[in-house]
Amino acid sequence: MSEPFSRRLTAALRSKKSALVVGLDPRVTELPSTLLDRYRAEKGLTLEAAAEAVLEFNKGLIEALHDIVVAVKPQLAFYECLGLPGLAAFRATVNYAKEHSLLVITDGKRNDIGSSVAGYADAYLGETRLGEASYCAFPSDSLTVNPYLGSDGIIPLVERCQKYQKGIFVLVKTSNPSGTEIQNLDCGSEKVYEVVGRLCHEWGQSSLDSDGYSAVGAVVGATYPAEAAKLRKIMPHAYFLVPGFGAQGAKPEDVVACFNTDGLGAVVNSAREIIFGFNKRGGDYRTAARSAALEAQKSINKALREEHKCAW
């Protein structure tokens, strides 16, 4: 792990010719029923059974997709609601993804200040030191974070990113309809999300890699392509993590604005359409996920080429 996170992300994009991230959002009620049934038969209807089914589901997805997605993005809420067994499944998922050379973007939207945010940084990006020993609780490559508390909440994370070659993605312009309530407030000549974009740009200045990308990325929804284009100019050095593609309605041509002209600078998340692809496509969930992911990869790459943004 001698390279900055942004370099590792760029290398993965180039070698896989893919900007696709798969969201590992394993809602228990939507898992393939045979999978849950097997663990239920063993352990009853317990959190342990659900968590083991989730882990097997994730492992199957990782095996089916590791060569066509650059990263997995586990959404912590789906693991936390399964309690300690759920968090054990999360940790095992992280490790399994890394064994398959996938980057892990933990979607926790964490935020706090001082020693609290340092605690999150230790938990997901750095290490917890106990005397001469040290441990990483949930060793991810990157973490999503929320900027509402300002620099006090971000700088400690950036320091850990630089020390451990990790990354963060700061929520800037989210993909959901009501994201506008705060993010699109007019403040003078700019909207709140543009101010946040400028802050991210500053936070990233100390961690530029040799391609000019920083450890401070941004979450920018594909559902607002005009805003994404503005943010692309405000934050030329930031990798964008782009939600909203697929199930949330954004099309391949909508995500293009999130990329730089070098074909880099963005990764596109898709969860439901891939991981629960078997609902539409039938058959084994892994085969369906692979088909859905290949289609997504192809459609994004086509849109990038049409805009002359694909230099891979």
Added chain:
Amino acid sequence: MSEPFSRRLTAALRSKKSALVVGLDPRVTELPSTLLDRYRAEKGLTLEAAAEAVLEFNKGLIEALHDIVVAVKPQLAFYECLGLPGLAAFRATVNYAKEHSLLVITDGKRNDIGSSVAGYADAYLGETRLGEASYCAFPSDSLTVNPYLGSDGIIPLVERCQKYQKGIFVLVKTSNPSGTEIQNLDCGSEKVYEVVGRLCHEWGQSSLDSDGYSAVGAVVGATYPAEAAKLRKIMPHAYFLVPGFGAQGAKPEDVVACFNTDGLGAVVNSAREIIFGFNKRGGDYRTAARSAALEAQKSINKALREEHKCAW
């Protein structure tokens, strides 16, 4: 649990004549050394040893403080950085506090949309359903949350609050210096934090209890008393969770603006000065914590009486 969270909070304020919340922020490096040494001797320098020391520390604090604080506020970052053993200690702490009739405000500053935020709601406020079985992963009474994603991120939490008689505290105006970077942006005639205050007021309208308090509280730092006074008017029905008292510099007279004239409507968090009080005061950490908490309680009540705000 037949009463809304806000009613239970009011009842605790009245019966204990205290508005004090103790922050359970057990930084491992600051625990009494004898405590950590004992578990280290048993288990080595492991996350398990650290988590057991944390749990014993918290239990001692709960026993020493349960009659003079209305709630405990565990900061999740300090448990997450200890991995699964840390989260087991968090869960045991929650249960131990409830056995001692304390309300639990889990400080997680969670935020997301759709089924993700529903997952957090299930994990901390509601229950995770698995067929006919249901479990609450980390059964808290209330959760701190971040509003940057707008109503989509809050409404699902409010629904769970109403169903399960729980509460949320939304970050509105935080106590840290750089909170101003986003929260104090001017947007027309108001600042961002005032707009967020108005949103909280709306989000709370459907859950007013018989005293007029809602399930939607707000985090309002004592370090900005003028802003707190404005927010008190914007959100008359919200309980304020007030950080910044004590170690962060706010004085008893600064927190008074956060209360309504009925002496209700706010609870004041203090962590470091209480739980690590032994550093200044010497002696057993529990005795020192109790002395520090009694002093804080007394000084807040005195300031409230001087402003004729104490009707208990």
